[in-house]
Amino acid sequence: MITAQGLRKRYGDKTAVDDLSFNVRPGVVTGFLGPNGAGKSTTMRLMLDLDHGAGETRFDGRRFDEIRHPMHEIGAVLEAKAFHPTRTARNHLRMLAAGSRIPRKRVDEVLDFVGLSDVKSKKPRGFSLGMAQRLGLAQALLGEPGTLILDEPANGLDPHGIHWLRDVLKTLASQGRTIFVSSHLLSEMSLMADELVVIGRGKMIFNGDVDTFVRQFTQSTVLVKTPSASEFAETLKGMGATIDPAPEGGLLVSGADASVIGELAHRDNIILHELATQSASLEEAFITATGASEEYVAHGLTAPEATQSSGVDSSPPAAGREQEPSTGSGQRTDANEPSGGTA
Numbered sequence: 031m032i033t034a035q036g037l038r039k040r041y042g043d044k045t046a047v048d049d050l051s052f053n054v055r056p057g058v059v060t061g062f063l064g065p066n067g068a069g070k071s072t073t074m075r076l077m078l079d080l081d082h083g084a085g086e087t088r089f090d091g092r093r094f095d096e097i098r099h100p101m102h103e104i105g106a107v108l109e110a111k112a113f114h115p116t117r118t119a120r121n122h123l124r125m126l127a128a129g130s131r132i133p134r135k136r137v138d139e140v141l142d143f144v145g146l147s148d149v150k151s152k153k154p155r156g157f158s159l160g161m162a163q164r165l166g167l168a169q170a171l172l173g174e175p176g177t178l179i180l181d182e183p184a185n186g187l188d189p190h191g192i193h194w195l196r197d198v199l200k201t202l203a204s205q206g207r208t209i210f211v212s213s214h215l216l217s218e219m220s221l222m223a224d225e226l227v228v229i230g231r232g233k234m235i236f237n238g239d240v241d242t243f244v245r246q247f248t249q250s251t252v253l254v255k256t257p258s259a260s261e262f263a264e265t266l267k268g269m270g271a272t273i274d275p276a277p278e279g280g281l282l283v284s285g286a287d288a289s290v291i292g293e294l295a296h297r298d299n300i301i302l303h304e305l306a307t308q309s310a311s312l313e314e315a316f317i318t319a320t321g322a323s324e325e326y327v328a329h330g331l332t333a334p335e336a337t338q339s340s341g342v343d344s345s346p347p348a349a350g351r352e353q354e355p356s357t358g359s360g361q362r363t364d365a366n367e368p369s370g371g372t373a
């Protein structure tokens with residue numbers, strides 16, 4: 031279990047991490063999400079004592095500096111290409127293994143596990159980003175730690191590699207390990223993570239399970255297909271639901287769940303051909319939840335005649351979108367106030 035309490039970091043007058051407190055449970059994968067510049071990497075560095083700031087992180091009750099053999103307890107990859115410049119991949123890991131009294135054979139085991147056996151005698155500086163990510167993971171796993179902290183581990187991996195990483199992290203979590211992983215790949219995160227820590231501009235937005243996050247920040251709709259569409263639409267509107275035409279045909283109903291709609295149809299002898307709840311995606315929830323705390327907002331290209339020579343919009347960046355997440359349960363807090371590889 032990781033317990034982070036009151037993490038805070040300022041760079042000059044910029045607050046990069048603003049009083050973050052959260053728990054990361056063992057046995058599940060916890061995703062760490064936030065827009066660019068939200069403070070994810072800074073938070074991870076603070077957690078691992080790689081940066082100075084306020085607050086405290088405990089790993090199974092102990093601070094990082096109280097852990098005698100960190101490689102055996104915490105594996106972390108914060109930078110994909112942080113390797114020794116001249117050693118081969120295998121020698122790089124052997125050096126780290128020797129420093130932490132890890133048997134040499136474990137080096138070959140982890141290299142095999144991450145699929146780098148064929149290039150173990152090559153120097154990592156020639157590795158692609160995906161290969162470097164694999165070597166970073168091998169390094170993190172050397173001491174068979176109970177906790178893994180990974181910053182964007184899927185970055186640079188091909189689709190097979192991403193699939194593989196998901197299986198690896200889920201398996202490691204199912205063994206009771208604590209896995210904290212940041213990623214911008216939301217579709218991947220929705221398949222991988224059970225729980226989430228979502229931040230924006232350094233502040234907590236949500237800490238809890240993925241389904242609750244999606245439910246809190248989106249509205250699910252129900253697809254209804256019936257030969258009596260106009261008649262049934264009137265009935266549904268009469269009980270306060272909103273009706274839109276579904277792109278695939280039928281009615282898209284908001285504001286009433288499938289069981290209520292089914293019971294109404296039964297009451298009025300309406301034949302239903304389809305009744306399906308359409309859940310929103312993690313990506314939709316993320317956009318809603320973090321829209322107000324997006325720091326770097328892109329602007330569309332303006333028409334060529336408006337920009338004359340360059341064709342690029344040169345207007346100053348906006349402060350952010352005017353979208354405000356409503357306050358939900360205790361798991362969720364607002365984040366609208368503008369503020370501001372190791373193993």
Ligand SMILES: Nc1ncnc2c1ncn2[C@@H]1O[C@H](COP(=O)(O)OP(=O)(O)OP(=O)(O)O)[C@@H](O)[C@H]1O
Pocket residue numbers: 041044046064065066067068069070071072073
């Ligand atoms: N060494 C530094 N000096 C000054 N500002 C910094 C430094 N490191 C980070 N920052 C600022 O702190 C904020 C948080 O940065 P951080 O890299 O932690 O965000 P992030 O969520 O990891 O972003 P991304 O998703 O783009 O990687 C940003 O505004 C960034 O510009």
